Amino acid sequence: MLKIENLHVYFGGIHALKGINFDVPEGKIITLIGANGAGKSTTLRTICSLVKARNGKIKLKDEEITNIAPELIVKRGVALIPEGRKIFPNLTVRENLEIGAFIRSDREGITKDREWVCELFPRLKERLWQKGGTLSGGEQQMLAVARGLMSRPKLLMLDEPSLGLAPLLVKEIFEIIQRIHEEGITVLLVEQNAFAALKIADYAYVLETGRVVLQGTGQELLGNDQVKKAYLGE
Amino acid sequence: MSLNLILQNLANGLSLGSLYALISIGYTMVYGILRLINFAHGEIFMLAPYFLYYGVLIFHLPWWASFLVAILLTAVTGIVSERVAYRPLREAPRISVLISAIGVSYFLQNLAIVVFSGIPKSFHRPNFFKTIFQFGEIRIQSTLIASVIVSTIFLIILIYIIYKTKTGLAMRSISVDIETSRLMGVNVNRTISFTFAIGSALAAVGGILWGLRFPQIYPLMGMMPGLKAFIAAVVGGIGNVPGAMLGGFLLGMVEILYVAFLPALSGYRDAFVFSILILILLFRPEGILGKKVQEKV
Numbered sequence: 001m002l003k004i005e006n007l008h009v010y011f012g013g014i015h016a017l018k019g020i021n022f023d024v025p026e027g028k029i030i031t032l033i034g035a036n037g038a039g040k041s042t043t044l045r046t047i048c049s050l051v052k053a054r055n056g057k058i059k060l061k062d063e064e065i066t067n068i069a070p071e072l073i074v075k076r077g078v079a080l081i082p083e084g085r086k087i088f089p090n091l092t093v094r095e096n097l098e099i100g101a102f103i104r105s106d107r108e109g110i111t112k113d114r115e116w117v118c119e120l121f122p123r124l125k126e127r128l129w130q131k132g133g134t135l136s137g138g139e140q141q142m143l144a145v146a147r148g149l150m151s152r153p154k155l156l157m158l159d160e161p162s163l164g165l166a167p168l169l170v171k172e173i174f175e176i177i178q179r180i181h182e183e184g185i186t187v188l189l190v191e192q193n194a195f196a197a198l199k200i201a202d203y204a205y206v207l208e209t210g211r212v213v214l215q216g217t218g219q220e221l222l223g224n225d226q227v228k229k230a231y232l233g234e
Numbered sequence: 235m236s237l238n239l240i241l242q243n244l245a246n247g248l249s250l251g252s253l254y255a256l257i258s259i260g261y262t263m264v265y266g267i268l269r270l271i272n273f274a275h276g277e278i279f280m281l282a283p284y285f286l287y288y289g290v291l292i293f294h295l296p297w298w299a300s301f302l303v304a305i306l307l308t309a310v311t312g313i314v315s316e317r318v319a320y321r322p323l324r325e326a327p328r329i330s331v332l333i334s335a336i337g338v339s340y341f342l343q344n345l346a347i348v349v350f351s352g353i354p355k356s357f358h359r360p361n362f363f364k365t366i367f368q369f370g371e372i373r374i375q376s377t378l379i380a381s382v383i384v385s386t387i388f389l390i391i392l393i394y395i396i397y398k399t400k401t402g403l404a405m406r407s408i409s410v411d412i413e414t415s416r417l418m419g420v421n422v423n424r425t426i427s428f429t430f431a432i433g434s435a436l437a438a439v440g441g442i443l444w445g446l447r448f449p450q451i452y453p454l455m456g457m458m459p460g461l462k463a464f465i466a467a468v469v470g471g472i473g474n475v476p477g478a479m480l481g482g483f484l485l486g487m488v489e490i491l492y493v494a495f496l497p498a499l500s501g502y503r504d505a506f507v508f509s510i511l512i513l514i515l516l517f518r519p520e521g522i523l524g525k526k527v528q529e530k531v
């Protein structure tokens with residue numbers, strides 16, 4: 001579904017991505033893991049065109065989407081749930097969901113999907129009329145995921161959805177990701193919580209200072225000594 | 235002071251305030267989205283009565299048609315000013331955009347002097363707007379009533395657009411986070427153009443009503459109403475649309491009542507209004523309805 005070829009990104013003089021290659025096949029959960037500053041967020045942001053690629057190609061279903069306008073990416077069925085949630089604090093929960101569906105005009109479909117995400121996240125349902133800014137951290141993360149789903153993406157990219165959440169909520173978020181995946185949505189998951197991510201991933205890539213240094217199935221990497229030492233704290 | 239006189243002044247204050255309210259929307263909406271004080275907004279306001287004047291005089295349009303054409307042309311001027319002078323500076327430091335806005339302001343003033351000449355023109359008023367209504371002892375010019383009615387209608391339409399339409403949703407979302415709004419598929423440039431169009435159209439309505447009330451138009455006529463509407467926006471809480479409306483009505487009322495109660499000091503009415511700005515900035519910089527601003531990073 002998504003193919004990244006030799007992707008290079010610079011911030012001024014900083015060479016943040018140094019020729020990254022990876023694949024996200026349709027219907028799979030793929031994860032990118034790596035330490036802070038490895039370039040995970042930059043990778044997702046470049047796919048969404050929020051950051052411009054200097055070199056390399058991003059292909060979605062064999063069509064090149066490198067550096068097109070960010071607002072066109074979501075129209076092609078790719079949604080990013082950004083690091084730090086980035087929900088709109090001044091909009092109500094309902095309006096946050098509505099803006100998630102901004103590219104759509106099928107009123108009925110939107111209403112149906114709102115019911116669907118409310119079913120996935122019952123806590124949002126009770127808070128539809130509350131301002132996004134008044135939600136707790138966990139609820140904001142759920143809202144961010146729900147908002148992303150409202151565009152009906154084919155590929156959902158999540159940037160550290162478990163960051164800063166209590167262990168119970170982390171578990172819940174990972175369960176939700178699996179449920180979303182079972183609905184037929186392809187998932188590209190970025191995590192520092194390598195253990196949880198590898199457990200649900202079909203295939204994983206390890207990023208280190210702008211390069212892919214290791215790859216394999218989730219199971220393989222969970223058993224890999226290097227990964228164990230660097231990311232699983234064993 | 236008799237009750238009638240008080241009512242008379244309240245009516246005057248309300249109608250002046252409705253004009254400030256119309257103009258201050260443009261300041262507050264543009265600030266809300268771009269964190270820019272659009273110094274050229276007073277000039278946008280000034281252009282509208284000129285467009286109307288020439289629409290009637292040269293093109294012999296019926297006045298209601300030139301009213302619409304003038305609003306449309308003013309909105310287009312607002313859109314173009316953003317395209318030409320602000321958009322290329324979107325990533326530049328804020329001070330550059332501010333300077334650019336001052337440039338647009340002087341440019342439009344001087345362009346108006348060259349094209350329309352600096353000599354004040356007397357503004358054609360349809361007869362209806364010369365009528366004076368008598369309510370008991372109170373005499374009210376029809377323009378005053380028209381200002382209040384017309385601006386209330388436009389302000390209601392505006393509230394509807396901002397809080398009930400998709401474009402309004404996009405405006406509110408880009409006012410807090412442009413990048414995430416783009417992730418949602420919001421076309422930021424188009425939304426900003428729309429914001430300038432609305433702000434300028436409302437200023438145009440205000441400018442035309444202003445011309446009907448004070449039927450002399452000249453290229454510098456936008457400066458003082460522009461400044462005061464800006465103060466109204468700050469008083470209400472800049473970036474906050476209901477705040478700008480409230481600030482506009484309050485300021486108009488305060489200004490008229492000041493003149494009414496202290497006629498001997500009426501020459502200081504502008505100084506009085508500016509001291510309100512200073513006091514607000516000192517003691518409640520976020521304005522009446524504004525929230526404490528968090529610097530965007």
Ligand SMILES: Nc1ncnc2c1ncn2[C@@H]1O[C@H](COP(=O)(O)OP(=O)(O)O)[C@@H](O)[C@H]1O
Pocket residue numbers: 011014016034035036037038039040041042043
């Ligand atoms: N906007 C930016 N400007 C300058 N440098 C940046 C910017 N965003 C990221 N970087 C740099 O790029 C590298 C990768 O960052 P990031 O993709 O955020 O890492 P991760 O998400 O893996 O923690 C880091 O060295 C970071 O400092």
Ligand SMILES: [Mg+2]
Pocket residue numbers: 040041042083160
């Ligand atoms: Mg990151």
